[in-house]
Amino acid sequence: MNERGANAAATDTATIAYVLRLGDDALIASHRLGELVSRAPQLEEDVALANIALDLLGQARSLLTCAGRMEEQLTGVLRTEDDLAYLRDEQQFTNCRLVELPNTDFAHTIARQLLFSGYAFELYAALRDSADDTLAGIAGKAVKELSYHRDHAARWTVRLGDGTRESRERMKAGLDAAWPYTDELFAADQVTRSVSEAGTGVDPARLRPAWEEFLAQALSDAGLDWPETAPITGPGGMGGRDGVHTEAFGYLLAEMQHLHRSHPGAAW
């Protein structure tokens, strides 16, 4: 392979890894919200959280399918959305750790949603200009959905922050718990450097100012201070993008994958 060929292949591998991590983010964020169905504080929230879970699942399916097809071009072997969702082990998932954090209470869920959907909104807004047409198409749809998701989270942040003393304390605790996992969203690595050079993806650091602006507005409307909990890095500085997750993640996958794995090769 000549030098150009090697570069193109490296870019492809990076693009696949990039699309896969976006798909994993959406899949796991959706799964956590799916856990809450029938447990919401009021019926309207059961509808809203299920709706957001469905949007994210739709995004995950498009992204995983896209990653599988890209990989097939490279390897000749196709992995479907279900192969990727159900047959990979914990260390092969590259979602950020933020989306796997448990639903400790409604405020923790809202905090996670606020931080994640604020970031994902900026991400998909930028990806509408991706050099990869499929990714640009997925982003065009996702950005509309995320605009609602972040609005939903921001409004609840304000209600909880401005509501009662208890709701304020809980919202603060939720933000403090999720905040340490936000640096990971904006960290650059070989994959993001490669896709941003190729124009298929974006440099995540570029998304941070707009995300901070959105967050500052939501927190100010809620009368809440900027969270100050220190970042939590994984062992050896590795995190979700390296396949190193929180302990809670293994249980999530065990539950999600067990039925599919119990019937190898079955169609559903």
Next chain:
Amino acid sequence: MAETENGDRWRERFDAMIAAEERIEPRDHMPDDYRRTLVRQIAQHAHSEIIGMQPEGNWITRAPSLNRKAVLIAKVQDEAGHGLYLYSAAETLGVTRAELLDLLHEGRQRYSSIFNYPTVSWADVGAIGWLVDGAAITNQVPLCRCSYGPYARAMVRICKEESFHQRQGFEMLYVLARGTDAQKAMAQGAVDRWYWPSLMMFGPPDSESSHSERSMAYKIKRFSNDELRQKFVDIIAPQAEVLGLTLPDPDLRWNGERGHYDFGPIDWSEFNRVLKGEGPCNRQRLEHRRAAHAEGAWVREAARVHAAKQAARAEREKENAA
């Protein structure tokens, strides 16, 4: 509404509207027992929708494919939506959702007993769609012509969505029945467990139904429990053959003379046990509901306090501007 000196006249008008198949609307005078019957029935229906989210919601995190997971979340979300329209329909009769939820949580209003059965395998999600939603539609389609306008209109939309759910359930069982041996056994096991309870969903036999007569006279109900049950069996018996699954009733067979399927006797003692609260999940379903409600109390309170603060702030701004 108490009968006034003009009571006879509005009563005549009400009876004439019922006879002429006209819709009664919230602002119309209506007899107290008509209102009570409707509140009881609509509330029970709304409660069934939200309790019904639990047995199927039980499988959302374990759905074996992403497609099935999406279909299941959408379905359970529809049930929450049905709960919303139905509580709204009940509110047109002068009760609030909060009151009705309290009655549910205190065990003073019922929900459909079918949801007191557990979903012990993935195929139960399919069996609920095919049999439970199928029975619900058979019950509910005539309610689209119910004499009370808001309820009838809510039912039009609900029936469209339920019919979609029923087809999804059928299709899911169809795939399982053609899958591996384990999948086929899973499907058959689910049908074995859900068949009889789904027949019980139509309520006790006509000879023993306590509310039927009045509901029929008021055109809230259009067909008797036994008529609807027969209609349902006539629909699902041939569908079971298409599925390649067996309905667990040795007496089930076509009766050419009657033009209907005959079916075996229903074990009403089981129905009565579950109704009395001794089903496999009665306690669990209600506790889950109560816990969600109790855990959400601080959230609802925060929303209420925030709204009040907002209103006060807007008021102050208006005063300052003046």
